[in-house]
Amino acid sequence: MTTRSKYKKSEESRQQVLDAAVATIARKGFGQTSVQDVADAAKMSKGAVHYHFDSKDDLIQHVLTQCCEALSSRVRSAWESPGTPMERIRRAVEEMWATRKEAGVEIRCISELIAQGVHDEKLRVPLAAMFRSNREEILDACVTGLVSMGLRPKVPAAIIPRLLLGAIDGLALHSLFDPLGSEEEADVLKAIEVVAFGLFEL
Amino acid sequence: MTTRSKYKKSEESRQQVLDAAVATIARKGFGQTSVQDVADAAKMSKGAVHYHFDSKDDLIQHVLTQCCEALSSRVRSAWESPGTPMERIRRAVEEMWATRKEAGVEIRCISELIAQGVHDEKLRVPLAAMFRSNREEILDACVTGLVSMGLRPKVPAAIIPRLLLGAIDGLALHSLFDPLGSEEEADVLKAIEVVAFGLFEL
Amino acid sequence: MTTRSKYKKSEESRQQVLDAAVATIARKGFGQTSVQDVADAAKMSKGAVHYHFDSKDDLIQHVLTQCCEALSSRVRSAWESPGTPMERIRRAVEEMWATRKEAGVEIRCISELIAQGVHDEKLRVPLAAMFRSNREEILDACVTGLVSMGLRPKVPAAIIPRLLLGAIDGLALHSLFDPLGSEEEADVLKAIEVVAFGLFEL
Amino acid sequence: MTTRSKYKKSEESRQQVLDAAVATIARKGFGQTSVQDVADAAKMSKGAVHYHFDSKDDLIQHVLTQCCEALSSRVRSAWESPGTPMERIRRAVEEMWATRKEAGVEIRCISELIAQGVHDEKLRVPLAAMFRSNREEILDACVTGLVSMGLRPKVPAAIIPRLLLGAIDGLALHSLFDPLGSEEEADVLKAIEVVAFGLFEL
DNA sequence: TATGAATGAGCCTTCATTCAT
């Protein structure tokens, strides 16, 4: 118990650093975030950051993992709620879109790391894994769900998740530069659904 | 004459630096590109780079402008070729997709700078302009083209270009992490067209 | 009893730290040895090292003292064995050479600290004491021994121990960079003796 | 000429850094010498040091080379002066001893690097080379010189240079901790010669 | 007695920028 509480304290600090890193990267961008910035945000010394993480790289890796996990779990809970395949897809799409529109620290942080991931294999691997897992969840729902309900896709099934997720991320990306009005946001969501169901023969 | 040739020479050098910067950023990534790297690629001294551009920021801004212009003009020429609105949209979509799949230095460079643009207003401006101009060209074609041909969009017309361009960029982004097979690429292109025409009542 | 055992325990721990420091410095070199390294080798926490020693400097000083003592006592026991002065000198020389060739942790540790001692008075003191005591033991044997036996030194008696010990240490130092073959080692030992007796008129 | 003068300037600065490094290491010791210290001693910025040398390691390597060269050339000029083998050996020994007793920056700097060299292969190699070359010069003089004059060594010829150089370095090392009086210094030099010639049958 | 957490100074290095030439 004594031991536990000690470790607990450390674990808390570590998490504090992690959260500070996520927030700072989201706010200033990856390239503009130094260990000092993270330490400041965590109200700790630079040394403390290195006490909890072997290196900046190590910290970033953990940041990425945490963010991916936060996002994945949001989508997963949408999938796991009961309902027809169609309902579940709609919910998942809504959830993803909401995640992007809310623009919480995790998604903004991941955006930064995606840009890094292009040149850094360490980051590319978990990102690719997250992308793939997201796609596969949709694919499962489409193939074992919609298709078995008699809906025939107009394009190879494997393409559908790419299209859906790509569209969502692309729209979110563009909206960073040309923000959508609040009406448009609703329109976009509806449009995504039109697109999604337009991919199947009725 | 002397003056002329000197200016000419300088202009050439300046362009040389610009091209070197584009190539280097595309190859190594923005965060990994130093002024020295650019100078090396341009076969000049670091001092020369600062002679032609006030600062690294200044250089980057010109780099971005050049890349945006190069891309925009590619799309524009697709629009400007003669044909029915439908043909022109198809051509423009194909051209954009081709641009992304070819992954020339300009598009790769822009990808790098988009991440920077999120946090740097100076860069956000030309990017936003490029996005908007691309969208407006599609919008024109849709509104003055397809719609006047009797095709009715299922979603507000203004959303359509966002969807199309977003999907293309999103797909390209994802494919950086999970490359598409060559067959899939063709499928994707077809799928985008299915999506595009699925947005209209037939 | 409790107190006793505790103190006992503490004394043991302290010694454990000391031994760990000696071993680590011998293995990695002084400059590459951190308090953490010592703590690891002693299977203790970094804090524990600072509990037993005021500072790293303090620890190092004790390390040096321990090593000097270990070496001095080895030489002393060679002196103290019975025999003619000549036998005793030969034994002492053999013992010193053996010490260097065995390259135990103490001698290696001392080698590391000698370099430090040049710039750190705290360390210079015990080193100088060790050197002097070694020399004086030889001097005693020479003056009260050999000389009283009728052997006349060709050089001032005070120089002889310096020469002998200097040669031994210098040979050992050089052999760190250009190791001696096993035959050569024996040759060297014999040569030292030739030198030693060459210093006296027969 | 213009170009030359430019390069000349840089070359001077580089040498200034090198000399500053030698002096600083000699004064404070290797472990206590930071790049900042060197920069200060050279009256330059830390950045300038890195402009002239790739890294601290690189600088140290050049420092070592410079010091070895300075020392070697002193000994070499002693060898190369005309005279009988015996005279040349005596002169070389005197020169080496003088070098150590003067304790110029080069020899003190090398002493520091020797201690480092034990654990750092990069340094060990040139040091070993210097040791070996010094020994071989003596060996040549002994074998092709003294021996051919009819003097027979009492010990294997290969051992003689080790003994001589070892004795000199060992004596110098010990005298760092227990300085010799000025009379003793002369005695020591004479004693070394006694030793040297005591190794041969007369 | 001993530990784990945290600090802060100092280190090596990189890099945009300036400037004399």
Place this chain on the structure above:
DNA sequence: AATGAATGAAGGCTCATTCAT
């Protein structure tokens, strides 16, 4: 118009040391 030299700020990291427990 262009270069090479030099600067100085900032960055990541190491490490001896302190302290509450």
